[in-house]
Amino acid sequence: MVSKNQIKLITSLQHKKYRNEHQLFIAEGVKVIQELLQSNFVLEHLFVTESIFETINPDQKTLVKEADMKRISALVSPSSCLAIFKIPKTKTIEDKGLIVALDDIRDPGNLGTIIRLCDWFGVKQLVCSYETVDVYNSKVIQATMGSITRVNVIYADLQDFIAQTTLPVFGTFMDGKNIYKEVLPTDGVLIFGNEANGISPSIEKSIKNRIAIPRFGDIQQTESLNVATATAICLSEFRRNS
DSSP: OOOHHHHHHHHHTTSHHHHHHHTEEEEESHHHHHHHHTSSOOEEEEEESSSOOTTSOGGGEEEOOHHHHHHHOOSSSOOSEEEEEEOOOOOOOOSOSEEEEESSOOOHHHHHHHHHHHHHTTOOEEEEOTTSOOTTSHHHHHHHTTGGGTSEEEEOOHHHHHHHOOSOEEEEEEEEEEGGGSOOOSSEEEEEOBTTTBSOHHHHTTOOEEEEOOOOOSSOOOOOOOHHHHHHHHHHHHHHTO
């Protein structure tokens, strides 16, 4: 049975303030939790409505009723399991490889999908501005489908990061050079901007390589691509000849 204190803790973890205070986050769904359990993430406690994850220490697992799962779940249709994990210590950025950087991405689904894309295309490091949505937001964790275990997500001052990196820095702009005609390096930093406003002016000043995904429609009225879609296309091009 789930206690009142546990319910209070779990529901509080829907807010960044309390995730930071307790250094804990929640994950829901068999696949996501399984991936986290098989990684270096440390389990705090697991709540289940049926007999699953039988190898978990009984002291770390509680069998709850479906009604209780609905009370603690952040999902409209709760899964059969919810887990609390410890937030790992922040890692440092390694100045090598292909790095994706996000400037003020606000939508949890976009961030989660971009983490999955980084995992798919072998990008090990994702640098986020401090304004970007918290990676331990439950909706972000859900959208990563476990890829959070294989991508190092680091929050940093993007201006400082760009100033210090020795890698070539690329930014996505409507007026950039056609990405399909550019010779792209194996290593570099690829920056994507806010869903509504794109890359901020302060960051734009530091970007020397401006690239764009051209529009091919006869009536070119679409203002922009979804940032996760743009990330997929750009990563595909960077990896195509690597």
